[in-house]
Amino acid sequence: MNEKIVTVDPLQILHSLKDKAKSGFVRYPVFVSGDDAFLQNIFFAGDVHAVVSDSLCGSHILPWNKVRQLLGKGIGAVALDLRAVVDVDKLCVVAGSVRGGELLFLIVDENRFPESHFYQRFLRLGDNSAAAFLRQEGHSSLPTVDVANVESQIRLQTTGATKSQQTAIAAIKKVLSGHRRRPALLVADRGRGKSSAMGMAAAEVMLQSQKQIIVTSPYFSNVETLFSHAADRGDLIKKVRFSLLADNGSELSFVAPDALLRDKPHCDLLLVDEAAAIPLPMLSKMLKAYSRIAFSSTEHGYEGTGRAFSHRFRGLLNTEAKGWQEVILTEAVRWAENDPLESWLFKAFLFDAEPLVPENNERTIKVKPINARRLANHEDGLRQLFSLLVTAHYQTSPNDLVQLLDGQDQILLGAYCDGVLVGALLAAKEGGFDDDLAKSVASGKRRLKGHLLAQSLAAHSGNVAVLEKPLLRIVRIAVLPEFRKKGIGKQLVSAFEKAAGEESINIVGTSFGANKELWQFWSSLGYQPLRLGVRRDAASGTYSLQLGKHIQGKPDWFDGIQHLFYLNFKHQMCEQFSDMDTELVAALLAGSDAVSPPSVFALHQVDLFAQGSLGYDLVTGSLWHWFIHRLATRMTQNMSNDIGSLMISRLLLRHSWAEVSERYGFHGRKDTEAAMRDWIRQQLEK
Incomplete structure (x- = not known):
């Protein structure tokens, strides 16, 4: 790499950079450090189209919460004020909207946030070969990368589709x-x-x-x-x-x-x-x-x-x-190929990070802690971890990089094969509030950033005790596809629980979009349902399920909150969760103690229905009680067939006869009801 050219004249650098950007139809990232007067000079000389800031004033200033107004507009030069906070997702939104021939100014304070691993890494990226750095005091520098003149390409791109x-x-x-x-x-x-x-x-x-x-x-x-x-x-x-x-x-x-x-x-x-x-x-x-x-x-x-x-x-x-x-699609639309800003973004936020995969996936796996401070200064290790998270989770975003490097009360564990990271677990400490704060949160008067699991459980049960002692929430588990189904996830959870115990943590938990596979994984490790959100996530289409596990002494509130989950779930199925997958319904009910055994009178009615002596409309309560108790006590035995799913659809989710008969291939209600009688009779005979 060539040595960066340095000078004490930032405006001279800026004029040169504008010419390079226009002649190449490319964009450059430009770090800027100085007082407000210096910034105004840069904005004027740089023909800045818009400034995004929550602290600067002026008619051309756009607050950060309105930044998506710039999305997809093909705008001119933009300046982003990053002296208070760096929202990487929004930074990328703006970067994608700046057209070729323009500059993206990144306003930074080199003396702030010395404790932030992310911010210090971000400042170092100002010395990247694709970036310029304009300082009011000290040396300023030009990028060392050069791009060819592509005016013919510009004409092609402005005339229509590539x-x-x-x-x-x-x-x-x-x-x-x-x-x-x-x-x-x-x-x-x-x-x-x-x-x-x-x-x-x-x-x-x-x-x-x-x-x-x-x-x-x-x-x-x-x-x-x-x-x-x-x-x-x-x-x-x-x-x-x-x-x-x-x-x-x-x-x-x-x-x-x-x-x-x-x-x-x-x-x-x-x-x-x-x-x-x-x-x-x-x-x-x-x-x-x-x-x-x-x-x-x-x-x-x-x-x-x-x-x-x-x-x-x-x-x-x-x-x-x-x-x-x-x-x-290969050709860039709003800028030329080999765009310096694009290459800088890829490096800065690890867009192109691809995980290393050890050749031998049968070697012994070793689990050990990951140090965030070392991670920030070890680019290869950071790329491996972030690419692992991207591979394993559909909603990973660049802002997760901030949390990864600067997350407070965070636990990072890595699973290594031949020294290569193949699995990772991220967890966060929650709760541990004083009495007044706990009461305010439990009553819904306060809401703190983070503390997702502890606050949710306390707010929805009204139980202050949930917040009084700290708990640990597993935020994410990621394993390379080539190493899945080898017990690495369970190995990571086991090491995590051991570490929690050493810190005298009684409760560990997690929260995720509920599906049968994830439920089977967590329930096999002894995690129990505590709360289920009633609205589907718009992106994932799943309901948020919160699980917990006591690894030392069980607190008094644990059984009570679990009882509330089952108590509400059995009545919510036919309304809030009527569109839930039937296999997931059966899985969530397995092991429930919220349903008492049906009485002998109810059992007799169920038998009469199975024999054809009574119609469905006369025994719905008895059938419901018998069937839901069966799911809770016999786990998911005999639930792999369509009739079992049909029973859940009709009895628990209350789908109409027409819907149930069509879905499961029967000719109307009479045919469907006959199939239910046959199935119930077989179960009663066992």
Whole structure:
């Protein structure tokens, strides 16, 4: 690497840098350190379009909570005030909106946050070869990377779609005109115009004939670019914020993923933008419900989850949609190739971090603590850990890097094979409040950042004791795909529980989007349900389940909160959780002590129903009591067949006869009821 050129004249550097950016149609990150007067000079000389700050004043100042207004707009130079806080997700949002030929200014204070491992690492990245550093006092420096003049490329990009986008548009139109169940997958790094291509394709389809097109994405802000390009390309009329109309009656509308799968609205074409932020089970349901779909996925960047998602999703498509087509978009849309800002972002926030995989996955695994301070100064180790988290979890974001390096009361454990990190566990200490604070939190008057599990349990039970002593919450467990199913996760949890015991912690717990597989893992380790959220997560489509385990003396509140979980769950099933997977319902009820055994009178009624002497409407209470007690005491025995799931659907979730009979392949209520009688009779005879 060349030595960075240093000078004491920051404005001279700035003028030179502006010329380099314009001639190359690229962007540079520019660190800026100085007082407010110095900053104003830089803003003026740098032709800054907008300043994002919560402390500076002026008509062109945008507060951090409004920064998403800049998303996808192709804006000029922007300055971000990072002297108080660094919100990496928002920083990346802005960076992706700055067009080629402009600069991204990063305002820093080199004397603040000496205790922040993240901030100190961030400051060191100002010396990266792709970045400039403008200091009011001390040496300023130019980037050492050079880019070629690409004016011909600029002319190409300002005239319309890139070649990759044209290929993507053709692929999307083929999804609609070709054979059913042959979806398209658009894949690229950020800034390659996937959303724009989807919008342009939607407009062309809508203008050719009357079509209904639905767009889904975890957040509407993700698809504003798509709607903007559709409106421009097709001269479409905005019906409401979530809908565009063409003169011939075609409509483009947005529907959130959970609402899409719940209501299943009709459409001729479904566009799934940023599929990487949607869990695979939900994408699988979309493939089953809709026959003409185009997906987009960010390989790297703040929306995506790395190449691991694309690999898993390709496997899903191979299984459920043979004949699917993949389009990889390569040309950058708003800037030239080899853009310095993009390469700096990749290095700074580990967008391109890919995990190392030991050749021999049969070697002994050793678990040991990970030191955050050492991690901040050990880039290879940091990249391995972060890439591991990205590989294992669909919602990893750059802000997780801040938490990883600066998290308070945090426990990090690593599982190593031949010295290579192959698994990791992250946990946080919660609770331990004084009496007044505990009472305020339990009564809902206060809410502290962090302390997710302790505060939730206390607030929803009204029990102050939950907050009085500290507990540990497992935030995340990650294991390389090549090392899964080898007991590494259990090994990490065991080491974690041992460490908790050594700190005299009585309660450990975790919280996650509930599904059968995760439940089986945690319940096998002795973790017990304490609370289940009543709203599905919009991105994952799952309910948040909170589990706990006492590893030393069990506190008085533990059994009471668990009793409340079962007491409420058995009545919530038919309302709040009526759309829950039947196997998960059975799994959550297993081991419940909240259901007393049915009386001899109830059992006699169940037998009469099974023999055909009494109709269903006359014995619903007895059937419910017998069946739910059976699930609780006999675990999930005999629940692998469809009739067991049918019983849950009808008796516990209260699905209609028409819905149940159609789903399980019976001809109306009479046929379905007969199958229930047969199954119950077999169970009573055992």
